[in-house]
Amino acid sequence: MAGVAFRNISKVFGKDVKAVDNLNLEIRDKEFMVLVGPSGCGKTTALRMIAGLEESTEGDIMIGEVRVNDVPPKDRDIAMVFQNYALYPHMNVYDNIAFGLRLRELKGFFWQLTHMAEARRIKLDIDSRVKEVARMLQIEKYLHRRPKELSGGQRQRVALARAIVRKPKVFLMDEPLSNLDAKLRVETRAELIRLHRSLGITTIYVTHDQTEAMTMGQRIAIMRDGKLQQCDEPETVYAYPANKFVASFIGSPPMNFVDAKITNVGEQAYVDAGDFKLALPAGHPAAGMSGKSVTLGIRPEEIFDATLPSRVTPNELNTIRAKVDVLEPLGDRYIAYLTIGGHKLVSSIDNETKIKVDQEANFTINLERIHIFDNDTEAAIR
Numbered sequence: 001m002a003g004v005a006f007r008n009i010s011k012v013f014g015k016d017v018k019a020v021d022n023l024n025l026e027i028r029d030k031e032f033m034v035l036v037g038p039s040g041c042g043k044t045t046a047l048r049m050i051a052g053l054e055e056s057t058e059g060d061i062m063i064g065e066v067r068v069n070d071v072p073p074k075d076r077d078i079a080m081v082f083q084n085y086a087l088y089p090h091m092n093v094y095d096n097i098a099f100g101l102r103l104r105e106l107k108g109f110f111w112q113l114t115h116m117a118e119a120r121r122i123k124l125d126i127d128s129r130v131k132e133v134a135r136m137l138q139i140e141k142y143l144h145r146r147p148k149e150l151s152g153g154q155r156q157r158v159a160l161a162r163a164i165v166r167k168p169k170v171f172l173m174d175e176p177l178s179n180l181d182a183k184l185r186v187e188t189r190a191e192l193i194r195l196h197r198s199l200g201i202t203t204i205y206v207t208h209d210q211t212e213a214m215t216m217g218q219r220i221a222i223m224r225d226g227k228l229q230q231c232d233e234p235e236t237v238y239a240y241p242a243n244k245f246v247a248s249f250i251g252s253p254p255m256n257f258v259d260a261k262i263t264n265v266g267e268q269a270y271v272d273a274g275d276f277k278l279a280l281p282a283g284h285p286a287a288g289m290s291g292k293s294v295t296l297g298i299r300p301e302e303i304f305d306a307t308l309p310s311r312v313t314p315n316e317l318n319t320i321r322a323k324v325d326v327l328e329p330l331g332d333r334y335i336a337y338l339t340i341g342g343h344k345l346v347s348s349i350d351n352e353t354k355i356k357v358d359q360e361a362n363f364t365i366n367l368e369r370i371h372i373f374d375n376d377t378e379a380a381i382r
């Protein structure tokens with residue numbers, strides 16, 4: 001078992017493609033860490049550097065206490081699972097799972113001839129390990145089949161089994177679920193989490209899907225343009241995004257952003273969007289920045305129908321009046337598209353609502369959960 005660390009890691013392709021830019025990130029022993037970000041942000045490159053499939057241009061990659069930059073991939077004791085499974089098509093499932101173990105643990109043919117007893121013991125051990133992981137992943141029935149005789153989900157299990165059977169120090173997973181249909185993806189997600197819990201192996205999981213990141217990661221590391229934006233537990237990243245990019249990337253439907261200014265009326269500070277203004281909670285650091293241009297961020301689920309019971313009691317400081325443009329029913333909730341003067345807001349409203357399209361209604365906003373971003377740096381002010 002071991003943690004993994006990126007210390008001042010950069011990777012430049014060719015002359016000037018900086019795929020990873022001074023990455024510092026510690027993944028704890030036994031942790032499930034998700035690297036997430038839009039396409040091209042450098043997450044696969046970061047993963048490949050741990051595996052040794054890509055050399056870093058600068059910095060240190062640590063597995064446990066060992067700097068592994070110069071350790072060949074086969075000696076790093078990691079196992080990688082990819083999106084495209086990479087199974088051997090001519091081998092059955094059993095041999096696909098056993099192949100790496102045989103290669104590692106049974107030395108050459110002549111060694112086996114001269115060490116028959118030991119070779120036999122190793123073969124029996126490999127057999128019981130293959131069967132044990134096959135049972136764990138419920139693929140025992142398919143051990144004799146070739147990959148082409150399996151469904152996508154079954155192939156993915158074989159790829160996982162092949163990685164697990166080696167009991168590596170670290171698992172690296174690169175979008176392993178993206179070839180599965182939506183239902184199977186959700187099931188396999190839960191299965192991977194259970195598997196991680198029972199095996200307790202440090203896992204680094206790459207995805208561009210924020211829902212996958214939020215549901216799977218013990219911590220998530222959000223990347224953009226090769227740079228780490230924030231790394232924390234999913235709940236913390238959701239509630240306290242470090243900047244506007246993280247705020248926009250995490251959460252569905254995404255956070256509303258509105259151009260605004262900080263204003264003061266007497267003692268009370270407001271975030272003023274022109275067509276509406278909201279009171280800043282007492283002691284908010286933006287309160288002392290009167291005149292500053294900012295971006296106000298409001299999550300759709302923090303906008304409530306003012307006539308329904310909610311966490312927020314309507315008052316003159318937290319209530320806005322908006323026109324309802326569109327109502328999308330989701331069953332338990334509606335997604336309501338609102339207009340307030342020149343601003344558009346999306347809200348996620350309880351299905352008890354009586355609001356109607358093309359009519360105006362009062363909405364309350366949870367002021368404790370609004371976000372203020374500095375327009376110069378995009379960093380959260382809090």
Ligand code: ATP
Pocket residue numbers: 013014017018019037038039040041042043044045046208
């Ligand atoms: P995706 O989700 O699309 O796989 P990613 O976040 O994993 O994206 P990377 O594959 O790590 O991103 O790529 C990061 C950047 O490095 C991109 O701009 C990409 O074009 C570039 N890049 C990756 N591999 C190479 C390479 N072998 N040669 C040149 N540029 C590369």
